Amino acid sequence: MDVAIVLQAVVNGLMMGGVYALIAVGLTLIFGVMNVVNFAHGEFVMLGMVLTYLLHTFAGMDPAVSLVLVIPFMLGVGVLIQKGLISRVIGQPDEAQILLTLGLSVLLINVALLFLGPDYRSVKTSYKLSVFAAGPVLFSVPRLLAFVVAMAFSGILWLFLTRTDLGKGLRAVAEKPEVATLMGINPRKMHALAFGIGISLAAGAGSILTPFFYTFPAVGGMFVLTAFVVVVLGGMGNIPGAILGALAIGVTESLTSQFLALDLAMLGVFIIFVLVLVFKPSGILGKGKVY
């Protein structure tokens, strides 16, 4: 086995893993704070991609720049969805929230299908095919950019949660909702904030995916299961766990497709998933409560 090929597969896996990380930290934040598993999470990645595609096509905006618009916009959308829909099923049986977010997912995919059609669209940037070599390993510029941006946002989220009062409020609600309420923190506001941040990060991941990934209505399905796997692997609600889990899954996927078979890439991931769920449902790093 050629070392350079292995190294290349690992690097490719890490690049993709970075994007998975950004999607997964949003998912795990929502779970940690609200105890809601967002089955529509992949569709917010798709919305981010679609918005970026539209901004690129009609305003010539670079995907990395469009983040500045996409993230605040989706933050607002998330707050509205939380207040209008999700808040009604908080505290109800698990089924209600699973079905609600599942319904939301089907709705978003098909509304996108209605307006955009099933076509695969791509965003053409000047650096789309740029590559540079570092020793024996090649780095694709858009993938590296995505990785760097994703890691930066994950880091910003981490700082926000640990260094700001608002972030500490979120963690307080995740940790002990009753006590947080007694301390004057409004859990409803924190839920809205968590959902808004969670889906805007997913949409941001969508933005940075567009230079090297096709945009189409059902694209979210390709990420949502991976994001679940990552979140379970890292421990539901555990943010550093999600980042490490995402990188691990990215590498697993890349190595499987390199050395086993391209179409089995997801299989390895799912098998790990079921095994982790069954034998260590608290995740490899243990269940964290958003820290």
Add this chain to the structure above:
Amino acid sequence: MNAAPPDRSGWVRWAPWVLLALILVFPFLFPSRYLLRTMVNIFFFAALGCAWNIIGGYAGQLSLGHAAFLAMGAYPTALLLLGYQVPPWLGFLPGVGIAVLLAFLLGHLVFGLRGPYLALSTLAFGEIVRILLLHFRDQTGGSLGVTIPFKGTDAWKLQFASEQPYYFICLGLLGFCLYVTSRVHGSRMGYYLQAIKENQDAAENLGIDLARNKVTALMISAGLTAVLGGFYVAYFYYIDPDSVCGTDLSIKILLVAIIGGVGTVWGPIIGSCILIPLTEVSNYLFGSGRAGASLIIYAVILVVVVLFSPKGLISLLPGGARSYRSE
């Protein structure tokens, strides 16, 4: 143990029999191919909803991967028919065996999980089966699927040029699923499943064997779903991993049960009677090319049902939820 006879009076007592008689003469009164196909679809999805309901509704164990069991039934049926001329009414049996065995293994593996964890693992199970079907293309035809050639009417192979035979076969299958569901509903196990659904820990403290009851329910549900997979092959003549094992299908199956009323015998029929005609209407209005429209309607109905009528539409009928649920 039987459920106390529900309090029915007046038209409610006669309505089911009148309806049954109407359904039996329907294909002769309205021999329109299109109408009959719609009816077969209604029966088919009602039956799938019934099968799902045993584990998803009664036991409250949300399965998001039920399409995989349909595929278990469909693939062996299709491959045996194509490769060895085994008629579907015989060829579906190995698939049912595989589905039941797999349900046994899956059940033991995942039923320690609850809520979202269980839903996620069943979702992953469906995807694993789909990926394997796509991967072993030499055996399964991969993404091209398996096409069964139609060589004129041949009752032995369940190939008919007219719709009427399929109508009655599918009606029979629906009847069978309803029979099994109502047997489960009134049985000791049915009560156990409902206790598990209400509160697993309390059920366990009362001495109910959680694993055994849940696994048995999943095996029954999977077996019925696989039988319907066999019918799918005979009726549609074409299968591929996305159409018989996709998450979309899994969601459609649970939608039928949930919209109608989870954990009720008749709920899935109500759900199917609403969803399938809606699909037809939306295909007519918006064109079937844009499949999006009908799914938008499904999704909106699902969201509305979850928010405003979590027991399903059956609970809106006069005495609906009460008379069909054993309290």
